[in-house]
Amino acid sequence: MTSSDTHKSRAKDWFSNLQLDICKEFEALEEAVTPPLYHGEPGKFEFTPWERKKGPNGEDQGGGRMGMLRGRLFEKAGVHFSCVYGKFSEAFQAQIPGADQSGGAFWASGISLIVHPRNPKVPSVHMNTRMLVTSQSWFGGGADLTPVLDFQRDENHPLAQQFHGAMKDACEKHDPAYFPKFKQWCDEYFYLPHREEPRGIGGIFYDRHNSGNWEDDFAFTQDVGRAFLDIYPSLVRQTYEHSWSDAERDEQLVRRGRYVEFNLLYDRGTTFGLKTGGNVNSILSSMPPLVKWP
Template sequence: MTSPAQEMHSEKARAADWFRALRDQIVAAFEALEDNHSEGPFADMAPGRFEVTETTREGEGGADAGGGLMSVMRGGRVFEKVGVNISEVYGTLGERAQMAMAARKGLPGMKEDPRFWASGISLVAHMRNPHVPAVHMNTRMFWTPHGWWFGGGSDLNPCIEYAEDTAHFHGVQEAHLAPHGDDLYPKLKAWADEYFFIPHRGRARGVGGIFMDDRNSGDWAADFALTQDIGRAFLPAYVPLIEKRRVQPCDDADKDAQLIHRGLYAEYNLVYDRGTKFGLETGHDANAVLMSLPPLAKWV
């Protein structure tokens, strides 16, 4: 008979393996899009490729504390910049992170035992053609001796909005969440609308999607299955939008609108995003944490 500790070790490995497999699938799909872009704007450019770099996190006393893979494509003919990162990090939380965890999750024991483990995939795509929407996706698992939690989602960030694109993106996600309960999609959609709101601008970052955090229903397998379906929804929700819009003509005014919207995206990620704050506070590779920032942006 396996102990609870052994079972959780196996579950951590399953989650980390899943995030890596999803990363491999997305990287292959995105490079295929680069190869197949043979007409329309920017088709005369060379197809982009991901550069893969190992990332590390240094623990106390220089001890190994995990790391991951940073996969970034720059200067592609479809993707101007896209990052697909995976990580598996562990160690002890610093005082600020302990306080945040205790406040959010109601964990009074964090100070006495601040160990943690976390793994996940994080993706942000900034597109060459302004008519193709930018996108963000992540899924993750977080563990402490006091419990485990899943989180993540995906949201669409167009600078030029098309109602049919928004409807498709949301419709695919709703279909993937349906097996987990009729009430789940409306709940996670509303959560995304609240989370991806920029208070100092008084507006949303994009047209929304789905988002969850601190998911622990008491059934690890069910929560993991939900997290997997959030990940599985991403490519069918997003790739058709790329295929439709990448051939659309664009001009300087379109590019200007894109750069201004990217400024909005950068503001959100640097000021409000929990994942950015957690990555920097726990000492993960800063380049990997900040890969979400656009290659170029503009403020008026």
């Protein structure tokens, strides 16, 4: 096994295990909530394996494990693992660094999740981390928080401060320059130009991250995953006992529409998944279960 193969194997195993750890924590949160705010049985993840279409010579091209939960706390949560490989289309090769030198060959593995809570006072969240290899190799990902009620959509709100603090701690273990750089990148990336507004209150976003030290970059990506696994359940526990009104539920449904608009118009991950023959159900599971436009 080459050094590159070892790196791929280690990254793949990490993303796969992180998916299962996050799903276990989300199921524990489902168990924790009670009436009168929440009704029915606690939700459990349903895991569905999938495979990419075979290559031109019948070769395997990877696949993944889609995890979906529809519960009493989380109206819809998708936590997905994938490991895919093969060749980019000629039209897509020009958009990916190193793809022209690799003849279009690529390998990619990662985890991606989106959570749409039932309670409007529990913030929605998105997280993904990944490793991609062409003739070059890099990591990417991040996490961003999206409260759906206006009074929570402020960087000075305790939810935002705690979330940003967790991401900052993960970054500063590796380089004090990471957090301001990746926070700004997140603010610029998760922005809806046609509405002139941010999607949420931010977090961090990084892509094509290759410092020249694979071990350091992998450790950083792991710390981002660990930070998310620690902070988001904490924020859920702080808010899931808060009751909500019909007006706040309506505000939540309208705000969810921004998620739909961003993911279909601007999101790189959605484009990458669809362009590389990914699982459509997994890719579009980020869509909210209920949404409303005024």
